[in-house]
Amino acid sequence: MESTSSIARTVGVQDEVGIVAKLSECIAQHGANIHYVDVFVPEKKQVFYSRSEFVFDPVRWPHDVMLNDFMNIGKLFNAKRSVVRVPDLDPKYKIALLASNQDHCLVDVLHDWQDGRLPVDISCVISNHDRAPNTHVINFLKRHGIPYYYLPADEGNKREREILDLVKGTDFLVLARYMQVLSAGFLESYGKDIINIHHGLLPSFKGSNPAKQAYSAGVKLIGATTHFVTPELDAGPIIEQMVERVSHKDSLQSFVQKSQSLEKQCLRRAIQSYCELRVLPYEGKKTVVF
Amino acid sequence: MESTSSIARTVGVQDEVGIVAKLSECIAQHGANIHYVDVFVPEKKQVFYSRSEFVFDPVRWPHDVMLNDFMNIGKLFNAKRSVVRVPDLDPKYKIALLASNQDHCLVDVLHDWQDGRLPVDISCVISNHDRAPNTHVINFLKRHGIPYYYLPADEGNKREREILDLVKGTDFLVLARYMQVLSAGFLESYGKDIINIHHGLLPSFKGSNPAKQAYSAGVKLIGATTHFVTPELDAGPIIEQMVERVSHKDSLQSFVQKSQSLEKQCLRRAIQSYCELRVLPYEGKKTVVF
Amino acid sequence: MESTSSIARTVGVQDEVGIVAKLSECIAQHGANIHYVDVFVPEKKQVFYSRSEFVFDPVRWPHDVMLNDFMNIGKLFNAKRSVVRVPDLDPKYKIALLASNQDHCLVDVLHDWQDGRLPVDISCVISNHDRAPNTHVINFLKRHGIPYYYLPADEGNKREREILDLVKGTDFLVLARYMQVLSAGFLESYGKDIINIHHGLLPSFKGSNPAKQAYSAGVKLIGATTHFVTPELDAGPIIEQMVERVSHKDSLQSFVQKSQSLEKQCLRRAIQSYCELRVLPYEGKKTVVF
Amino acid sequence: MESTSSIARTVGVQDEVGIVAKLSECIAQHGANIHYVDVFVPEKKQVFYSRSEFVFDPVRWPHDVMLNDFMNIGKLFNAKRSVVRVPDLDPKYKIALLASNQDHCLVDVLHDWQDGRLPVDISCVISNHDRAPNTHVINFLKRHGIPYYYLPADEGNKREREILDLVKGTDFLVLARYMQVLSAGFLESYGKDIINIHHGLLPSFKGSNPAKQAYSAGVKLIGATTHFVTPELDAGPIIEQMVERVSHKDSLQSFVQKSQSLEKQCLRRAIQSYCELRVLPYEGKKTVVF
Known part of the structure; x- marks a missing residue:
């Protein structure tokens, strides 16, 4: 597998349980390997913050498809902000x-x-x-x-x-x-x-x-x-x-x-x-x- | 929902992609809310480390069932060590x-x-x-x-x-x-x-x-x-x-x-x-x- | 020489130059050895702060004589505050x-x-x-x-x-x-x-x-x-x-x-x-x- | 008084008590004002380290006279190393x-x-x-x-x-x-x-x-x-x-x-x-x- 690093960050509405599952599933389904995941949900707040770093194969998971995948998950959870960066491919x-x-x-x-x-x-x-x-x-x-x-x-x-x-x-x-x-x-x-x-x-x-x-x-x-x-x-x-x-x-x-x-x-x-x-x-x- | 805190930690073999997804899915399926997730995979190693803190309803997800659920996921991924603690229920x-x-x-x-x-x-x-x-x-x-x-x-x-x-x-x-x-x-x-x-x-x-x-x-x-x-x-x-x-x-x-x-x-x-x-x-x- | 530790601190008026000299001379005259001296004079202020730690022979320089000596030097310089402590001899x-x-x-x-x-x-x-x-x-x-x-x-x-x-x-x-x-x-x-x-x-x-x-x-x-x-x-x-x-x-x-x-x-x-x-x-x- | 800053550092043999007194006296005699003095004598060692910062009038105490004065005191105490610097006058x-x-x-x-x-x-x-x-x-x-x-x-x-x-x-x-x-x-x-x-x-x-x-x-x-x-x-x-x-x-x-x-x-x-x-x-x- 050719490996390229990606960072995905999503901020969304929390009472929709399962956002971490969906994000991780999406990454796993494309054969990408997670290096770091950080999820934080402030107490008694209806919001969550997540950040993942994973290594993927850009042939198996093209960049634009990846962006689209994350956007769709974001929509599912009314994500307020969703950012994906691939440091090696995206402009600085x-x-x-x-x-x-x-x-x-x-x-x-x-x-x-x-x-x-x-x-x-x-x-x-x-x-x-x-x-x-x-x-x-x-x-x-x-x-x-x-x-x-x-x-x-x-x-x-x-x-x-x-x-x-x-x-x-x-x-x-x-x-x-x-x-x-x-x-x-x-x-x-x-x-x-x-x-x-x-x-x-x-x-x-x-x-x-x-x-x-x-x-x-x-x-x-x-x-x-x-x-x-x-x-x-x-x-x-x-x-x-x-x-x-x-x-x-x-x-x-x-x-x-x-x-x-x-x-x-x-x-x-x-x-x-x-x-x-x-x-x-x-x-x-x-x-x-x- | 009555809320009780739980901490789950799993260490496993990494090339089985999707462990984070499985863990998060399991937590989500029982209506529990994640507060923190931390996942770390050392570079070029075949192992991962994860820790989740989540709040669950012990009526909806009884303690022994939870332990069993995590054990089963662990087995799925050849987890070497898997620990779940519910500070309010488990002995110190x-x-x-x-x-x-x-x-x-x-x-x-x-x-x-x-x-x-x-x-x-x-x-x-x-x-x-x-x-x-x-x-x-x-x-x-x-x-x-x-x-x-x-x-x-x-x-x-x-x-x-x-x-x-x-x-x-x-x-x-x-x-x-x-x-x-x-x-x-x-x-x-x-x-x-x-x-x-x-x-x-x-x-x-x-x-x-x-x-x-x-x-x-x-x-x-x-x-x-x-x-x-x-x-x-x-x-x-x-x-x-x-x-x-x-x-x-x-x-x-x-x-x-x-x-x-x-x-x-x-x-x-x-x-x-x-x-x-x-x-x-x-x-x-x-x-x-x- | 029997050795006992003493700490002397003096705060005084600065335009009387020579206070450090007088204090050190007094300590030297009694055969005591200085371990630390710290003197600080804030810029453009008419005041100085000094602290000395020295080891002395209580036979050669009895405690009450020492106190008196420092008090007299203090007076010479209009010292506002002058404290001498001999940890081994003074009450805590x-x-x-x-x-x-x-x-x-x-x-x-x-x-x-x-x-x-x-x-x-x-x-x-x-x-x-x-x-x-x-x-x-x-x-x-x-x-x-x-x-x-x-x-x-x-x-x-x-x-x-x-x-x-x-x-x-x-x-x-x-x-x-x-x-x-x-x-x-x-x-x-x-x-x-x-x-x-x-x-x-x-x-x-x-x-x-x-x-x-x-x-x-x-x-x-x-x-x-x-x-x-x-x-x-x-x-x-x-x-x-x-x-x-x-x-x-x-x-x-x-x-x-x-x-x-x-x-x-x-x-x-x-x-x-x-x-x-x-x-x-x-x-x-x-x-x-x- | 015109004011110029000087730093004097002396390292010498300690059993000659009174070095601090001599240095301070010399500074005071020339009407200079000490800003900082630091003296340190390691326990049970026959050596001392001192550093003084003082402000002096270069008319009243010319630079070369000052250097000579400190050198003479140094000799008195077998000082091993003696340095005087006047940052405004000395070369960097x-x-x-x-x-x-x-x-x-x-x-x-x-x-x-x-x-x-x-x-x-x-x-x-x-x-x-x-x-x-x-x-x-x-x-x-x-x-x-x-x-x-x-x-x-x-x-x-x-x-x-x-x-x-x-x-x-x-x-x-x-x-x-x-x-x-x-x-x-x-x-x-x-x-x-x-x-x-x-x-x-x-x-x-x-x-x-x-x-x-x-x-x-x-x-x-x-x-x-x-x-x-x-x-x-x-x-x-x-x-x-x-x-x-x-x-x-x-x-x-x-x-x-x-x-x-x-x-x-x-x-x-x-x-x-x-x-x-x-x-x-x-x-x-x-x-x-x-």
Whole structure:
């Protein structure tokens, strides 16, 4: 058997018992072998979340047939969302990166992408803060033919219409320290997921300068948080959080430096998990991370 | 529907595709609702590991029928091991605790048991080091009617025959810092799982006095490890590991103190996971921990 | 040289340069050997914090002379607080434990005390929640002759006058999940340090039921915090914080269980550090933890 | 007072009591203000380690006078090593980077250096594995005028003489995954510190392919270690260690990926601490990290 990996994720209505059975049966009937299955049903909720990874023979189970099979099962169970990805055959997820004057997260995503560690295509970088022509970011983007757009957003004009135009066709957005709130209107128009990195341990330290907030609060652990963007500032479902120890010896500057290291790891892991269909929001404010 | 929780775990031969489908179908047919499913198939191996948690109606699906159903599915797939537990209906796992002169792990397990945090029955405590009549452990055991046996093992006579007699009828053994190697013969005769806590980060620092070994090695992180006991010293499949930071300011004594705190947590979590059917060895040297 | 360990801590006004020199000179003149020195001066502040551990010969430098020497140096520098402890010669710190209906922190402190891991004397346990005569805590206290007082506090009468009477002569108080706010008046009357364990990662999740708050917020890391008590609820200077990973698989109950494990460690470490003169508040909202 | 920061570190013979007093007195006499002092004396050893950070007025205490003052105190106490750095006035530490075919650590150091986060000058990059002309590393080095040398070492000829020539004038070396053992002769000839990153949690998993070793051992935590290079393979004094959790779901590939993230952080922190005079070996196999 020729083997190709596939990931199928289904979210559906739970009182229709037997969804796991149907999904597994379908995979088995096509001679595919399951590697991982994860099913989660929140207590007292009428919904379920499932993710399967299996190896199949694309000759015996052609890609379009597979997609159709899963869609039909989804319909059977009123599945709200159903995604199937075959990493070797499907196009990579297309993302746009939004940034501001801080480069560390942006650069880290770009390098991980360059080294083949992030399975995405980067359609463009949009920044509300300009960069000189010969900086590392600008040079990097030029070398790789990734368009760079400088859109100086301010409270009066957030340039959201232009952003919307630029990110058309992307699968999700990554705010790599964008430092600008996107309006509810923008979120609705874009309609797809947006991942943000916040340089604080949410729900503490929302808003601006969380490192300074944490420094003033005298905490002994600082953190970073990746979350889905919702209209409410820094309150979307949390995907990943990481912490590091600080002490009275740490200055505000070393808080910032330690935070940046956390932000990079935290964002990287969130994007990677998202692309592997591991992450999905539930109950409005939470996430399942398989 | 009256709801009772059940956990089913099956380990079987993988080339029989469809085991997940069959299990899920069986659960669905009896109107039970799955809460969690975990399936894992090691790459290129002919074996699978699965664990399901589901809520069922014991009127509609009587306990003995359920056990029978799963056994039949297991047979269908040449399942090597198949366990079903209904925590509310089944008797608790019966364990024996083996200890030596160090009390911290033993006491921690006893207190967790007393506080209802460990779903086990403790059939006895066996120690190769004696305790004075009025010590905390002895008083505790007396109050709770748990037999205490002092069996001074030495290289010449490890008292294994007596131990075997005492632990008859237990479901698994917990070595709460027993500090004595059990022979291959003992392991074979007992035939069930034995969980050990090692006060070092295996595979480093096997054998005696790992804290001193770690202290001499100048490590910056110390750890504790719970693992299944095999004939080879401190080399059984690892269940759980935990670490804590140390520095040049730490003395050997503070290494020991920090280690003890890790050991207690690490052992507690391993026992709890084991009782919830989350832990099982695979490939001889590894574990799946669902 | 007969060797006895001593710890000296001085907090003083910084523009008098040379305090470290004077302290070290004084130690050297008496032939004592320094093991650790820690000095910290917050940027742009007129204050310094120092801690020294040294080994001295009590014949050559009698205890009362030593105390006098350090007091005189302190005066020289307008030292605000100056403490010297010789663990082998000084009486242990006397503490009172305040608890409510949750036993895990209380029991953990009691056992650590019993095992000689906490260098304190426990003068009494005060609880606003009653315990049946034969429970573990009551039995333990009886066996060790530690008085137990049940003072059912409510909003109308917090029984603070009675508490004040009971804790007279203690060196500091430990709130082992006391779950009752102490008034500004009480804090002023008591006049010494009070250490509280909060079962959340402050400044997030202040107030009641932080585990539930964290569960609802969908965090991926939960934590515990020890802090000094100030009139403002859960806002005193943070001493220690610890975290553990949680996921969508964790129930509210397992949040609570994981939190309890953190609380015990976090409280234990804070008390121990405090007794070793490592902890002191600074700038109102922060702590130095040497 | 004009304020410039200085760091002074002294290692000396301990039975000469009063070294801390002398150092602090000298600093105080010149009207300088201490920010941090750390002194450590290993138990029962005739040696001490001290580090001070203080702010001084370079008019009142000229740089060369300061150096002379500390040298004289050092002599007084037979100090074995005495270093004083004034980050704003002294030249940065000059380092050379040695790499092999893996780029992640090398690139991370280069970017941190570019972003001003590592206070070093990079004199050259030496690799035993060649790189194509247009790769990221080669482009980066060209743009910044950093020489790149390809020296294909093998067991027969490790090219150590050429390396020695190239690293003349550097203050220390960084092995950013060099994957080649340096001979005792090289270490002696070079005579200065060499920092290595090992992609395993030493002393476990020495030698080649530690990720695979860890994967086979079924560990639940993987780690990275920075250490000083000594003639014995992967056995030099440990500077920093970091870990991350792994599970049965992790493949060898994800072990490697998680490890790379740890290696970068671990190496970055070691270099930074080293430049701030925080790190020094003691007792042959350990380090003090202030």
